[in-house]
Amino acid sequence: MTVGVGKKFSNVKLKVENNIAFIFVDNPPANALNSHTINGLKECIHFINQEDSRIKVVIISGEGKFFIAGADIKEFVPAIGNSQTGEEMAKRAQALFSEIEKMEIPIIAAINGACLGGGLELAMACHMRIAADDALLGQPEVNLGLIPGFGGTQRLPRLTNKAKAIELILTGDFIKGPEAERIGLVNRSCPSEFLMDEAIKLANKIANERSAKSVAAALYAVTKGTKVELEEGLDLEAGLFGKLFNTDDMKEGVTAFVEKRKPNFIDK
Structure with a gap:
């Protein structure tokens, strides 16, 4: 089966080649993780789960220069003063990311640019991560008077060490690919021009060997x-x-x- 890039969901594009499904988040300019993007990812994941065994590995990346630069903050504004809405927003994204984490098909995040907030929380739900050397990774929610709400406070200390996770969450600081590799947040980092080649190489070994x-x-x-x-x-x-x-x-x-x-x- 081959699905061209024209196979689209809401803010998400899909193609399948050589037993590998490629998911591209496409919500310019920064691929914000808004409600439409979450819906598109959910529909795309359900589509993959319903496909036959020819889809053996998934690579998820961002279209353009960003992976996912974070949630769409404009969607937070109507929820100010409404804790129930905020909690529902978090649980909705958490449910999708947990579904991704529980998939029997391995998912590789190819982090091609800014991977912040909800973007990093999505990447951490994937089974493996490869980052471009110049990619920025972080949980900057504290700068908004918030905490990571889509799984960041739980997955980050499980992937790195507790003290480093607390530091990143409390400061909102960003790190680049090599540092993310050093602390165990990503499997490896590489020059951006080789990122997809590295992801495909890993995916091919699992999918086809x-x-x-x-x-x-x-x-x-x-x-x-x-x-x-x-x-x-x-x-x-x-x-x-x-x-x-x-x-x-x-x-x-x-x-x-x-x-x-x-x-x-x-x-x-």
């Missing part, structure tokens, strides 16, 4: 297992490990290893 069955099981073991006690996580891991023994791909992988050849996985 690995078994979708084992990838999905491993992803579930990590995302679910790290949210429970160790013993429960180990039980989950053992159960998934055992189930894979009944797959054609496990048989092919072991046979290929013994025969000293590359495996030909069929995702069954």
Whole structure:
């Protein structure tokens, strides 16, 4: 299946090539994460989840010079003085990002520019992140008299260390790609001209050289297992490990290893 860039949702474009789905947030000038963009992302994610197994990895990035520069602050103005509206706004974005985090298809954030506020919270919900060296990452909500509300106070200390997360949240300071890599916020950073090449290289290895069955099981073991006690996580891991023994791909992988050849996985 190939979907051209013309496949559009609200402020979101999608294409699928070589088992990889590319999502581009397209809300110029700064790809603000407004309600229309959140709706578009939700529709796009649902579309991908309903597609067949040919979509094995997702790359999400921003159109133009920005990843997502943050929420659309103009949408906050009508909610001033209304805590219920603010809470509903946060829970709506949190629900989408949790849905992304729970996907059985790996999602890579290719951070091509400013990735701030809700943009960083979206990137942190993805399973892997690659950032351009000159990309700016941060949670500047404190400058608005707010806190990160779309998951930032919870995911940032889980990805980096608690003290560094608190520093970034309380100061609202920005960091660039290399520093984000140093503190574990992104998997790696690279020059901006190589960003998509790096993301595609990683996506290709997972999508076209690995078994979708084992990838999905491993992803579930990590995302679910790290949210429970160790013993429960180990039980989950053992159960998934055992189930894979009944797959054609496990048989092919072991046979290929013994025969000293590359495996030909069929995702069954």
